[in-house]
Amino acid sequence: MSPVGIRRRTVLGAALALGACKGSARAQLSVDRGPPPPLKSLVPFPIGCAVMAPELAQADYAELLVRNVSQLTPEWEMKMEYILKDDGTFRFDAPDAIAAFARSHGLRLFGHNLIWYANPVAAFQRIDGSGKAFADAYRNYILAVAGRYRGQAVGWDVVNEPVNEDGEGLRDCLWSKNLGLDYIRRALDHAQEADPDAILFINDYFLESIPRKRATFLRMAEDLLRAGAPLKGLGTQTHLSADLPAGAIRTAMKDLASLGLQIHLSEMDVSLNRARRMFASSADLERAQSRLYAEAADAFLALPERQRFAFTVWGLRDKDSWLRGPKENPGPQLDAPLLFDDAGKAKDVFWTLADAFRSGPRAG
Ligand code: G3I
Numbered sequence: 596m597s598p599v600g601i602r603r604r605t606v607l608g609a610a611l612a613l614g615a616c617k618g619s620a621r622a623q624l625s626v627d628r629g630p631p632p633p634l635k636s637l638v639p640f641p642i643g644c645a646v647m648a649p650e651l652a653q654a655d656y657a658e659l660l661v662r663n664v665s666q667l668t669p670e671w672e673m674k675m676e677y678i679l680k681d682d683g684t685f686r687f688d689a690p691d692a693i694a695a696f697a698r699s700h701g702l703r704l705f706g707h708n709l710i711w712y713a714n715p716v717a718a719f720q721r722i723d724g725s726g727k728a729f730a731d732a733y734r735n736y737i738l739a740v741a742g743r744y745r746g747q748a749v750g751w752d753v754v755n756e757p758v759n760e761d762g763e764g765l766r767d768c769l770w771s772k773n774l775g776l777d778y779i780r781r782a783l784d785h786a787q788e789a790d791p792d793a794i795l796f797i798n799d800y801f802l803e804s805i806p807r808k809r810a811t812f813l814r815m816a817e818d819l820l821r822a823g824a825p826l827k828g829l830g831t832q833t834h835l836s837a838d839l840p841a842g843a844i845r846t847a848m849k850d851l852a853s854l855g856l857q858i859h860l861s862e863m864d865v866s867l868n869r870a871r872r873m874f875a876s877s878a879d880l881e882r883a884q885s886r887l888y889a890e891a892a893d894a895f896l897a898l899p900e901r902q903r904f905a906f907t908v909w910g911l912r913d914k915d916s917w918l919r920g921p922k923e924n925p926g927p928q929l930d931a932p933l934l935f936d937d938a939g940k941a942k943d944v945f946w947t948l949a950d951a952f953r954s955g956p957r958a959g
Contacts, residue, residue: 629940630687634934635665637952639900642704643907645670645862648689649913651696659911659939664903666703666749668861669693670917672789673706674714678740681717685739694747703861705905706744707800708752709737710782712768719769729773734785744959750904751860752830753786755781757815758799762808765815779815780824787825798830798861803847804839816854817919828857828904833891835863838870844887848894848944857904858886862894864909864932865944866918885947892951911935 635642641665657822660667669678672689680686697704710733724727741751758777765771770778779797786795797816802809812829819826830852833844846869851858865884866879874880895906910916914937918930934945 609620618797629945631945632949634663634945634949634952637712637949638896638906640895640903641666641905642912643703643705643861643905644860645666645707645907645909646693646696648672648692649890651692655885655939656780656915658695659935661700661702663911666705666907667693667697668705668707668907670707673740673744675712675719675736679716679736680716683718684784684927687743690744694744698747703749703905704744704747705907706741706748706751706793707861708755709740709786710753710770710778711755712757712766712770713755715769723769723773724798725773730781733770733774733778733781735780737785738789741786745793746792747925750796750828750859751786751790752798753782753795754797756799757797758811760801760805760808760810762805762811764811778821780822783819783824783826785872794827794857795825796828796830796861796904797826797859797892798832798859800832800834800862802831802851803833803835806846807862809847813850813854816856820854826856828859829854830859830861832862832909833860833864834909835865835887836869837865837867837880837887838873839887841886841890844890845894848898852898852902856902858895858898858912859904860891860906862907862909863891864916864918865873866930866932868918868930879929881943884889885944888934888944889951892948893954893956896952896956908933912939913937 642664644660644664645668646660647670662780669690672693677689678685678687694704719732721734765776770818774781783795785794801813802812816826816829831847831851848858865887867880867884870883871880874883895903912935913919913933916930916932916953919934934942934948936942
């Protein structure tokens with residue numbers, strides 16, 4: 596379902612390279628740099644963030660969010676697993692609250708997600724194998740949800756994570772079982788029918804660390820475009836482990852941009868815990884994390900302006916991260932994958948990203 600088993604990499608080269616710059620980097624970042632600039636003020640494209648409705652009621656969180664970001668992605672409450680109740684009725688309280696917050700604060704809203712292999716919810720399980728009834732319910736769900744946020748959501752992750760994790764072909768799921776692989780094309784068509792102005796994406800993960808998965812993802816996108824599907828954007832989630840080799844993000848971004856579609860760097864975080872044993876010290880681990888955020892900024896800035904949809908992080912404060920486990924019951928080993936610490940203070944990695952954004956597009 597999600598990047599739980601991020602693959603390991605031998606990164607001796609990256610660690611050594613980091614060692615060479617650590618002195619200057621650390622010294623520069625340890626100097627008091629005054630109040631952190633709003634991230635969204637540093638770049639011409641939207642800065643997005645994953646949010647949940649209850650967080651928006653926390654004044655300090657809401658202030659930090661509105662100061663830094665210009666687009667919201669519902670992290671959970673706009674998914675089928677939240678909206679479609681077991682009895683087949685819908686609940687929109689939380690997604691409506693997120694949409695209202697976005698509207699009242701002049702922020703874009705990005706819909707996530709309509710169809711996901713990981714959401715084979717009971718209401719659809721009950722009509723599994725029902726042929727036309729299933730197909731009609733599938734269309735009706737997409738029309739109801741994408742239609743509800745028509746004119747509010749600037750775009751949608753129409754299908755999330757269709758490619759097998761190892762990159763070998765597309766996933767088998769409740770949707771492909773009932774509709775064949777045409778479920779992807781149908782979802783795009785139904786979403787366009789619901790909201791003709793929405794920018795329609797397909798979104799996946801590990802596109803940086805598993806080239807074979809990226810190739811399968813791109814072949815799928817090319818096939819859809821060739822068939823005339825209303826696919827307008829590609830989402831690369833960018834859930835990374837700090838041991839990802841240097842250059843992998845840049846290579847992936849160039850490949851993904853090759854179709855000319857809009858690119859959403861859609862869910863960035865960089866896990867320290869998943870790479871901890873690969874580095875000699877926490878300081879080296881944090882420098883590797885900073886390097887990856889900077890590379891992501893450089894790679895995104897190097898895209899043609901028309902292809903830069905948004906740069907989205909999967910949470911603001913470390914304690915907001917899914918990598919901490921369920922929010923109700925965070926895990927013991929506290930990962931620190933995001934830009935702000937638990938108290939909402941900008942970390943060194945925030946300043947590294949801000950500096951990369953300020954430095955503007957770089958060749959190569
Ligand atoms: O809030 C409820 C709580 O009331 C209830 O008691 C509890 C047990 O059912 O569930 C709680 O909701 C959980 C929700 O997160 C809020 O914490 C859901 O169970 C849990 O499934 C949900 O997890 C989300 C996950 O997607 C599945 O939807 C994560 O927050 C979210 O970060 C994660 O995001 C995914 C992207 O959508 C796709 N890419 C990978 C990414 C990380 O897995």
